[in-house]
Every structure is written in C-alpha cells, then in structure tokens.
Amino acid sequence: MSAGLLTSSAVPPRADELPRLLAGAATGPVGLAAHHERFGMLGLVDDPIELAAAAGLLGRGGGAFPLARKLAAVQSAASRRGSAAVVVANAAEGEPASIKDRVLLSQAPHLVLDGLRVAAAATGATTAYLFVRSDTVLVRAAAQALTERSARRLDPVPVTLVQVAPRFIAGEESAVVHRLAGGDAIPTYTPDLVSERGVGGRPTLVSNVETLAHLALAARFGATWFRAVGTATAPGSMLVTVHRDGSPAGVREVAIGTRLSSLLPVTDSEAVLIGGYHGAWVSRSAAAQLRLDDDELAAVGASRGAGVLAVLPPDRCGVVETARLLRYLALESAGQCGPCLNGLPRIAVAMADLASGRARPDVLGNLRRWAGLVVGRGACHHPDGSVRLLASALTAFGPEVEQHLAGRCSRPGGRPFLPTPGVSDLGALR
C-alpha cells in the first residue's frame, strides 16, 4: 500500500484481458470504494503528456486525434500566455446511435474523473468541467460520483457538472465552449483554436469521457500495458455501440483492429453503418473483410468515428433508411452557415424523393452537385459528415438506388431502424 500512493495499489489486470473500462461494471454505477478496489488508487504521474504519447492514445469521441498533442497544445498555450487552462470531460454524446459514453459514465464514473484529474495535472488547469447530456440517470450517477470524490478531497481541481440538452452537434468542441460560456451548445465561427482560446478565453482541453477513462488506466498501468491490445497506430480497446435487428442497442468493449465479422452478423445484411451518422455505409462484401483498423477503414471511406456499428436488417431498405438519417441531420443543423442551412434540406428532400421512388431522373446528379457544394464550408464539419453518409449510401446501396430511380423499392414498408429523434417515419415526409 505504501507504493500505492504514488502509483497503484492494485495488481494490474491482465493486459490482454477485455473489458478494461467496463470490467465488472455491468450491474450499475461503481462506487468509489469498489473502484479503488478494482483499479487501485490513482497516483501521481510523472509526465502525463509523455505517457499519453507513449501509449499512443487517440481520442475516442470521433476525431481520433492524439490526446498527447492536444494536452501539449493546451499546456504550452497556458504557459506561453500565462493563463490557467480549463479541462472538460465531454459526455454530450449527441450522436443518437451512440450510447457508449452514457454507459461508461453511468457505470464507471470514477475512471472518467480520474482521467480528468490526470488531464488537469498535465495542463496545469485550475478549472474542470464534466459536460453531460441531460439524461436523468446519467446526471444522477455523475453527481453522486462527484459528491463521493469531494468528500474524500480526491480532486485538487474541483469538477463542475454542466448539463447539455441532447443535440447532434452539442459535443463539438466550440459548441461545448459556447455552452460553458453560457450560450447555446452550437459551434462558433471563432477562428481561434479551443486549445488557445476556449472557455473565458483560456486554453481549453475538451476530451471525450472514454478517452479520459483510457488515460486513467494508462496512468495506473503504464504505456506498455495499454498497448497490449489494439493496433500499432491505434493502441488499446474501444467502446462500440452495436445496432442489430431484434435486440436493443448494446455497448461492447473491443480491441481496436478486431475483425467486424467477429462482432456482427455481417453476412445477411446489405451493408453496415460504421462510425455514426457522420460515418459511412460499407457494403457487406467489403465489411466482411474489414477490421476496425484506421487504415483499412479509410480505404473504404469509413472511420471508427464514435464507435457506432449498425447492421442494416435484411428486410430494411438502405435508401429509405439513409433518407431518414439525412432528414434528421438537416434538422440538426444549427442554421448558421449557408451551405448547411441551404444545402442539407435540399439534399434531404431529394433523398426522400428518391426513397419514395418518385424522383426525377436527374436526382443523382443534383445530389452529387449539392454534396460537392457544401463540403468544407461550414463552421463545423456537420455538412461534411452528412455528405459523407450520403456518398457512402449511394455507393453501398447502388443496385437499390437504381431500383428507386425506376420507381421500385425491393424492401418496402420496413420500420425505421436507427434512432432519429424528432423525425417521424418517412411516410410523414411529404
């Protein structure tokens, strides 16, 4: 126990054993005592930035940005400008198809908060926020964990809990900063990087809660332990939200690089949605060969994103499903930038017309033209991501698109598959 104050008191779990983050946590929130019993006390970390670099920890919120570089940017901006940094653990989880941040934070809140503590130490932050989707169960678990920790004076930097209404773009970095400054959770045009000028003009680190939880494990058990699973370029495990027909969405912790076919019943589906609503549909034949590896995914135009994996049920039409997703994405625009405000509704309507089998023959040309017009021109990547989904659908569901152009649908009448809050089924579109 004497060494435990500096490093860790628990025997490290086997490095190749999964789950890591959600170990034994399936039954509800893990209290502080149980948390320490399982993982040991979090000790002082010599150089957290060096640790994150050695572990090769990439962001798990969707961008897969190296955490070490983010930490270093905030830390150096803070010391250069003489301004104390702000750290934010981000559990806005606006992606409707993702529930992994909710599951993680409600089951293992102390792992996340340990990670936030390491991030605060790494950047010299004096302010810390836990930015949480306003979900009763989640907020209660987070608040309870914070109470436990403040009673034990565990965090040198006190953590403030901030709630945010569920919305697709609420977790975008500048939207988080905007909300913490008292505004709406929508992206801002600010040309400054959040790492330079974020909350109150101070250098700010906004990091996904899963990333921070991984950091907490690496801080305890070291970079070598961390790298025991995963790929060389993307080490560690990741949480995925799996959607398949007939069962509710479930969260699994898998090693990065895992073969998709070992996680999903790929063979009986036309295509798999990888990443999320800003992700890509990948055809069955491509998905069957694929591993959750960044290079392999990039080769088919996909990315790990926020870890959403959805197998389109065999009786559902991908064109109809994508039309509904695009309508949702159009409605989720903040309405600030022209390309998004004007482009996404047109794209959504054209896709709905295609889905209904009543589109004019030039609809594909229009869709491609409009898609080209919106890319790279928004304050955030909402238009880019939405268009990526569209392009992938037109490719992955190529034969079905042809059917629809001829006024037919080979799988009519299927119920909506993926969640699109605020959007009624396609029948109500027109």
Place this chain on the structure above:
Amino acid sequence: MSSSVLWYLSRSTGMVLLVLLSFTAVLGILIHSRARVQWLPSFAVTGLHRNASLLAVVLLVIHVATAVLDPFVSISWLSVVVPFTSHYEPVWMGLGALSLDIMLAVVVTSLLRERIGHRTWRAVHVLNYAMYPLAVVHGIGAASDLQSGVLLLISVVCVAAVAGAAGWRLVDALRHVPPRRRVVVQLAAAEAVGTRR
C-alpha cells in the same frame, strides 16, 4: 352650409387622413421593431401611435359624413360600410368602404384589447397592412387632384415611408428567425420545390 364647403371639407380631411394614417402606420411598425428609435422612448412611440389613430378616427367621421351629406354626389349611408354599393364611383368608394370596415374592426378590438386577449387583437390588427393600401388606392382613384402636382408628391412620400418601414420590418423579422426555425423553414421550402417527377 353650402355644398362646396362640405365637398372641400371631405376632400381635405381625406388628404390629411392619408398623411395621418401613414404617420400612424410607421409608428405602429416601429413599436414592434427590435431596433428602437434612439431619441424616442418606446412608450412615446406607443402613445403617439394611439393618439394619432384616435385623431384619424375623428377625421374619418368628418370625411365620411361630409361626403354623404354633400348633395353634389349621391353616396348613401349604407354604401359607407357595404363595399361596392355606391352609385358614385362604385369601385373607389367600395375600396374606401372596405378600409373603413377594417378600421372599425381594428378600433373596436383595440378598445377591447384587455378583454379579448393579445392573439385575437393582433390577428385583427395585422389587417391594417391591407387597410392602408386599400385606403390609399381609394384616395388616389377617387380624387383626381391627388393624381398630379404637390398632392401627388405628398402621397408618394407617405406611401414610400410606410412601404420602407414595412420592408425594413420584414427584413428585420427574417434576420431574427431563430436558427432552428430557419432550418425547418428551409426544409419546407425544399419540399415545396422538390425533385419529383
């Protein structure tokens, strides 16, 4: 009272009404605008709007009564409120009757505003956007002396002021549509155009 006095009284009150209604309209539009007039507090705008409207109602009574009583043209009391029943200039008088009916409704609902609630009051009050052009066309159509010279110039200035204020108000309203609402509007617009066969 000689006939020509009534005739001129009716015509001159009509002219003053045009100016007064334009003034009232501009003030009314200003009340509901985001950008307040710098030198005029909003309660003053509201007060002026009300008093100018009441003055306009008084002038309207004189305008109508003198026109009906004037034996030179035959306008019945009925055709004052029932549009297009006048033997004299049925179209122009009809438009005048329409605008008078709207104004009556607006005055009555404004006096009863506390009782009928804001929504109803407002629903009737927006009819003023129809009342004003009806009254203007009634005036210019019926009064040949408004069709040239200084009186035409005054009319043009009045209409331009109201149109300018209304246009500015419209642009202001469109600019301040909440972003979320803007998206829904765009989606509806895209659906109206559509890409269907």
